[in-house]
Amino acid sequence: MTTRLSNAQIAWRAAQDIADGAYVNLGIGFPEMVARFQPPGRQAVFHTENGVLGFGEAPPAGQEDWDLINAGKKAITLNPGAAFFHHADSFAMVRGGHLDVAILGAYQVAQNGDLANWSTGPRGVPAVGGAMDLVHGAKRVAVLTDHVTKDGMPKLVESCTLPLTGVRCVTRVYTSLAVVDIENDHFVLREKLPAISLDELQAVTGARLHVDGEIADLIVPEL
Amino acid sequence: MTTRLSNAQIAWRAAQDIADGAYVNLGIGFPEMVARFQPPGRQAVFHTENGVLGFGEAPPAGQEDWDLINAGKKAITLNPGAAFFHHADSFAMVRGGHLDVAILGAYQVAQNGDLANWSTGPRGVPAVGGAMDLVHGAKRVAVLTDHVTKDGMPKLVESCTLPLTGVRCVTRVYTSLAVVDIENDHFVLREKLPAISLDELQAVTGARLHVDGEIADLIVPEL
Amino acid sequence: MDKRIPSLAEAVADIPDGATVMIGGFGGSGAPIELIHALIDRCLATGSPRDLTVINNNSGNGHVGIAALIEQGMVRKMVCSFPRSADPRVFTEKYLAGEIGLELVPQGTLAERIRAGGAGIPAFYTLTAYGTDLAQGKPVAEFEGRQYVQERWLKADVALIKAELGDHHGNLTYRMAARNFSPLMAMAAARTIVQVTQVVAPGCIDPEHVVTPGIFVDGVVEVANPAQEEALNRANAVYPEVQA
Amino acid sequence: MDKRIPSLAEAVADIPDGATVMIGGFGGSGAPIELIHALIDRCLATGSPRDLTVINNNSGNGHVGIAALIEQGMVRKMVCSFPRSADPRVFTEKYLAGEIGLELVPQGTLAERIRAGGAGIPAFYTLTAYGTDLAQGKPVAEFEGRQYVQERWLKADVALIKAELGDHHGNLTYRMAARNFSPLMAMAAARTIVQVTQVVAPGCIDPEHVVTPGIFVDGVVEVANPAQEEALNRANAVYPEVQA
Numbered sequence: 056m057t058t059r060l061s062n063a064q065i066a067w068r069a070a071q072d073i074a075d076g077a078y079v080n081l082g083i084g085f086p087e088m089v090a091r092f093q094p095p096g097r098q099a100v101f102h103t104e105n106g107v108l109g110f111g112e113a114p115p116a117g118q119e120d121w122d123l124i125n126a127g128k129k130a131i132t133l134n135p136g137a138a139f140f141h142h143a144d145s146f147a148m149v150r151g152g153h154l155d156v157a158i159l160g161a162y163q164v165a166q167n168g169d170l171a172n173w174s175t176g177p178r179g180v181p182a183v184g185g186a187m188d189l190v191h192g193a194k195r196v197a198v199l200t201d202h203v204t205k206d207g208m209p210k211l212v213e214s215c216t217l218p219l220t221g222v223r224c225v226t227r228v229y230t231s232l233a234v235v236d237i238e239n240d241h242f243v244l245r246e247k248l249p250a251i252s253l254d255e256l257q258a259v260t261g262a263r264l265h266v267d268g269e270i271a272d273l274i275v276p277e278l
Numbered sequence: 279m280t281t282r283l284s285n286a287q288i289a290w291r292a293a294q295d296i297a298d299g300a301y302v303n304l305g306i307g308f309p310e311m312v313a314r315f316q317p318p319g320r321q322a323v324f325h326t327e328n329g330v331l332g333f334g335e336a337p338p339a340g341q342e343d344w345d346l347i348n349a350g351k352k353a354i355t356l357n358p359g360a361a362f363f364h365h366a367d368s369f370a371m372v373r374g375g376h377l378d379v380a381i382l383g384a385y386q387v388a389q390n391g392d393l394a395n396w397s398t399g400p401r402g403v404p405a406v407g408g409a410m411d412l413v414h415g416a417k418r419v420a421v422l423t424d425h426v427t428k429d430g431m432p433k434l435v436e437s438c439t440l441p442l443t444g445v446r447c448v449t450r451v452y453t454s455l456a457v458v459d460i461e462n463d464h465f466v467l468r469e470k471l472p473a474i475s476l477d478e479l480q481a482v483t484g485a486r487l488h489v490d491g492e493i494a495d496l497i498v499p500e501l
Numbered sequence: 502m503d504k505r506i507p508s509l510a511e512a513v514a515d516i517p518d519g520a521t522v523m524i525g526g527f528g529g530s531g532a533p534i535e536l537i538h539a540l541i542d543r544c545l546a547t548g549s550p551r552d553l554t555v556i557n558n559n560s561g562n563g564h565v566g567i568a569a570l571i572e573q574g575m576v577r578k579m580v581c582s583f584p585r586s587a588d589p590r591v592f593t594e595k596y597l598a599g600e601i602g603l604e605l606v607p608q609g610t611l612a613e614r615i616r617a618g619g620a621g622i623p624a625f626y627t628l629t630a631y632g633t634d635l636a637q638g639k640p641v642a643e644f645e646g647r648q649y650v651q652e653r654w655l656k657a658d659v660a661l662i663k664a665e666l667g668d669h670h671g672n673l674t675y676r677m678a679a680r681n682f683s684p685l686m687a688m689a690a691a692r693t694i695v696q697v698t699q700v701v702a703p704g705c706i707d708p709e710h711v712v713t714p715g716i717f718v719d720g721v722v723e724v725a726n727p728a729q730e731e732a733l734n735r736a737n738a739v740y741p742e743v744q745a
Numbered sequence: 746m747d748k749r750i751p752s753l754a755e756a757v758a759d760i761p762d763g764a765t766v767m768i769g770g771f772g773g774s775g776a777p778i779e780l781i782h783a784l785i786d787r788c789l790a791t792g793s794p795r796d797l798t799v800i801n802n803n804s805g806n807g808h809v810g811i812a813a814l815i816e817q818g819m820v821r822k823m824v825c826s827f828p829r830s831a832d833p834r835v836f837t838e839k840y841l842a843g844e845i846g847l848e849l850v851p852q853g854t855l856a857e858r859i860r861a862g863g864a865g866i867p868a869f870y871t872l873t874a875y876g877t878d879l880a881q882g883k884p885v886a887e888f889e890g891r892q893y894v895q896e897r898w899l900k901a902d903v904a905l906i907k908a909e910l911g912d913h914h915g916n917l918t919y920r921m922a923a924r925n926f927s928p929l930m931a932m933a934a935a936r937t938i939v940q941v942t943q944v945v946a947p948g949c950i951d952p953e954h955v956v957t958p959g960i961f962v963d964g965v966v967e968v969a970n971p972a973q974e975e976a977l978n979r980a981n982a983v984y985p986e987v988q989a
Contacts, residue, residue, distance in 0.1 A: 075502065076502035078716050098502065100502070100670070100715070100716070102716070103922075104852055104853075105771040105774065105922050105925050106771075106922050106924050106925050107708075107921075107922050108714050108715070108716055109670070109708075109715075119975075120921070121773055121774060121973040121974075121975040121976060122774050122775070122920045122921040122922060122923040122973075123774075123921045123922055124771075124772065124773075124774050124922055126771075128771075128772040128773070128774075128830075128831070128975075133708060134703075135702070135703040135704030136502075136668055136669070136670040136672060136703030136704060136715065137708040138672050138706075138708050138711035138714040138715065139708050139709055139711070139919075139921055139922065139924055140711075140714055140924070141856075141924050141925065141926070141927070141928040141929060141956075142771075142802075142852075142853075142855075142856035142925050142926045142929060143620075143856045143857055143859075143860040143928075143929050144714075145853075145856070146620075146852070146853030146856050146857060147616075147619055147620035147621070147688060148714070148716055148717075149621075149853055150620055150621030150622070150853055150857075150871060150872070150873065151618075151619050151620045151621040151688060152621060153619075153688075153716050153717065154716075169876075174878075179841075180828050180829060180833070180836070180837050180840055180841070180847075181828075181847075181849050182826070182827045182828055182829045182849070183826055183827065183849055183850075183851050183852070183879065184826050184827040184851075184852050185826070185851065185852035185853055186851075187851040187853075187854075187873050187874045187877060187879065188851050188852060188853030188854065188873045191621075191871075191872035191873055191875070192621065192853075192872075218877065218878050219876055219877045219878075220877065221875075221876070221877065222875060222876035222877075298746065299746035301960050321746065323746070323914070323959070323960070325960070326678075327608055327609075328527040328530065328678050328681050329527075329678050329680055329681050330677075330678050330952075331958050331959070331960055332914070332952075332959075342731075343677070344529055344530060344729040344730075344731040344732060345530050345531070345676045345677040345678060345679040345729075346530075346677045346678055347527075347528065347529075347530050347678055347731075351527075351528040351529070351530075351586075351587070351731075356952060357947075358946070358947040358948030359746075359912055359913070359914040359916060359947030359948060359959065360952040361916050361952050361955035361958040361959070362675075362677055362678065362680055362952050362953055362955070363680070363955075363958055364612075364680050364681065364682070364683070364684040364685060364712075365527075365558075365608075365609075365611075365612035365681050365682045365685060366612045366613055366615075366616040366684075366685050366864075367958075368609075368612070369608065369609030369612050369613060369864075370860075370863055370864035370865070370932060371958075371960055371961075372609055372865075373609055373613075373627060373628070373629065373864055373865030373866070374862075374863050374864045374865040374932060375865060376863075376932075376960050376961065377960075392632075397634075402597075403584050403585060403589070403592070403593050403596055403597070403603075404584075404603075404605050405582070405583045405584055405585045405605070406582055406583065406605055406606075406607050406608070406635065407582050407583040407607075407608050408582070408607065408608035408609055409607075410607040410609075410610075410629050410630045410633060410635065411607050411608060411609030411610065411629045414627075414628035414629055414631070414865075415609075415628075415865065441633065441634050442632055442633045442634075443633065444631075444632070444633065445631060445632035445633075613864070613866070617869070620857070621871065621872065622857070622869050622870060622871060623870050623888035623889065623891075623893055624869070624870045624886070624888060624893075625861070625866050625868070625869040625870070626866060626867050626868045626869070627865065627866060628865065642868070644867035644868060644897070645867065647867075649867055649868075653888070674953065675953075676953075677952075677953070708921075709918065709919075709920075709921070709954070710953070710954055
């Protein structure tokens with residue numbers, strides 16, 4: 056029995072909530088996997104900060120065109136109906152609330168929706184990219200994350216201790232153990248793996264998990 | 279001997295100060311005539327607020343395309359190297375200081391460079407168009423005007439009594455009698471018609487005309 | 502995804518009383534005459550929508566398009582930079598009679614306020630209008646030794662615009678100077694409805710040539726031979742046509 | 746009017762010590778490698794320019810382009826959103842050694858600040874970065890019940906950008922996602938120098954397809970087969986090449 060979802064499985068679960076025709080921005084890295092798991096019959100339009108709407112899969116190795124990349128600097132292809140535009144128009148889409156959903160990674164998410172995902176502290180070279188814009192732009196900001204850090208510390212917390220990316224911006228968190236909504240400054244548990252009890256889940260969560268109605272089983276295919 | 283320049287002659291004089299390759303916006307009406315009098319070998323690039331750079335003469339009657347008009351809603355044509363753009367980009371050119379010169383009409387110009395050219399008072403329907411943007415955008419804002427109103431009142435004044443279009447924005451005034459610069463809150467006479475004396479000119483000017491070096495003869499062809 | 506709308510009537514069916522409507526065009530160039538007339542038809546048939554606030558550079562010319570909308574008494578207020586035209590009688594008479602409101606905005610500020618609405622910028626500063634009557638009551642701030650006026654974003658419930666090509670995703674191209682305010686209005690309205698000369702399949706517009714990406718567009722309706730306001734006015738057209 | 750510049754060396758000849766230089770590109774896409782390398786050549790030959798402030802989304806990758814500019818010690822400060830890359834060693838080492846400054850700006854705010862510089866908007870408000878370390882010290886204002894951060898325009902002495910076609914008037918098109926920041930930087934710099942894959946005569950670019958109108962461009966130099974930063978880095982290129 057599954058006791059922890061893989062990154063691909065978390066991405067799969069998030070993909071089920073994306074409507075056909077939705078405009079979606081996927082954060083660099085693990086959230087990019089969401090594009091692979093769109094349910095049959097649905098096609099989202101993917102936005103990348105560097106000025107492309109409607110991009111498709113990565114090209115085969117050796118067929119990359121390095122003028123056609125995504126925000127992670129990976130080569131992409133175009134779907135029919137794609138468009139190019141400059142960076143100010145790209146972030147007008149973001150900041151102006153035109154994206155339906157942005158899906159990002161997280162270091163910490165607080166029960167009021169605060170997100171920390173850009174800096175682990177003052178050491179090293181700071182880098183923010185488009186994260187701070189995305190969290191206040193999309194109509195819905197969702198986070199994909201392991202439920203706990205590599206050291207076993209909760210990533211869903213009462214309040215973030217790491218530098219914030221945005222305040223009160225996250226509305227849903229897809230973790231390796233559960234699907235949690237953020238409503239009225241509370242975590243509200245919507246789904247959890249059948250193999251884990253509510254008490255066990257609460258024990259690895261840094262803030263109170265509220266229950267509002269039924270908790271569904273989080274069921275994801277092997278991937 | 280000429281005692282008063284026609285509008286065409288005022289426009290001709292202004293055209294002599296426009297460099298080859300300059301980006302120029304000509305106000306609706308009489309300033310539009312400036313385009314006709316570019317000296318041989320010079321070609322300015324004309325900007326119109328509604329999103330065209332590099333337009334040419336009016337098309338022959340009956341050959342108008344009403345999608346291709348200028349800010350005065352008159353049909354235009356395109357020169358090679360023209361470009362279309364939307365209104366925000368058009369006024370980025372204006373407000374961002376990218377035009378070399380804007381040439382506008384005036385009701386009154388004050389000795390500190392204040393311009394009144396959009397409203398004669400509270401009666402009727404007010405309309406401003408792009409005038410308030412142009413006066414603070416172009417690197418050089420010049421005015422074309424009769425030296426006096428139809429009632430013989432001075433249009434070059436100590437301070438404007440009509441509603442302002444912009445403050446301290448005009449740097450040169452081409453009138454039916456003279457060419458006057460505005461420097462350090464003063465009118466500085468640069469050229470005058472040979473047929474009029476300095477005293478006669480001062481008498482029809484509403485503020486002190488300063489002299490700084492030679493006053494050249496304002497000599498304009500018959501037009 | 503398919504944003505096509507089969508008819509003009511359906512395209513304007515959901516605009517409610519009291520809506521703020523951005524209408525593309527500069528004078529007649531880019532004016533979505535057929536969408537406007539469809540809105541008039543709906544009002545004649547159903548009594549709605551009325552009490553509209555209309556944002557456009559001008560305030561109508563003659564007795565078609567925006568002028569006809571005003572003439573039908575559907576417009577409560579105009580937001581524009583230049584409420585004059587070759588034949589401005591319809592607006593002028595209602596304005597002087599106190600039957601229609603006017604917010605006069607400098608043209609570049611109007612364009613930038615609409616872009617700001619679309620780009621999530623609630624306020625910005627500009628030199629434009631500083632020291633004039635049109636800046637009265639607006640905050641002023643100094644930057645690098647100069648005084649600037651604070652201007653606020655402008656948004657709308659609906660934008661009605663005209664474009665040249667539109668694909669099923671809502672990607673648009675425009676025709677010459679008919680572009681003007683339309684790409685900005687498409688960004689700034691909660692719902693953007695576009696009449697296009699030709700609907701094409703996704704992929705038919707070169708991604709390099711898209712002017713308005715489909716993300717800003719909600720519905721596309723084909724009007725294959727759109728009327729030009731200027732041509733209508735030269736023919737002394739009136740909408741709706743008076744029945745003989 | 747003819748804005749053509751015959752050589753890369755002449756294109757970068759006038760950039761002074763201490764200049765603020767916007768450089769187009771997002772990662773390697775749109776990076777004007779040849780213009781940057783011409784600037785390095787000039788510095789190697791003449792000792793100038795140095796002390797540059799460079800504005801770019803990133804801070805170089807490997808040992809070519811902006812990374813090479815930094816490696817030569819020509820850059821005093823970077824203004825960017827994401828000073829990381831596949832091989833960020835050059836910037837990272839200088840930054841950790843305190844030898845180069847960094848102003849970190851959220852990507853959308855960086856883009857909008859540059860556009861504001863080009864559009865004559867000294868300041869604007871955005872939700873981005875509100876409540877975060879990157880908003881520290883910046884004015885905050887409330888609009889319609891939400892708190893926004895005031896951001897300032899960004900201008901430059903020079904912009905070095907890469908485009909696809911450029912005509913004698915400086916009208917430009919770009920290639921795919923290589924467009925990114927370049928149209929904005931062209932607006933925001935006192936002097937904009939463009940390397941284009943092909944120079945064409947006025948009229949060869951459809952006025953509908955011009956992305957950057959020539960009014961924003963000062964010089965155009967043809968680089969027929971521009972290098973791709975990504976390809977150079979995959980080949981472990983170093984600029985200038987070490988002499989055998």
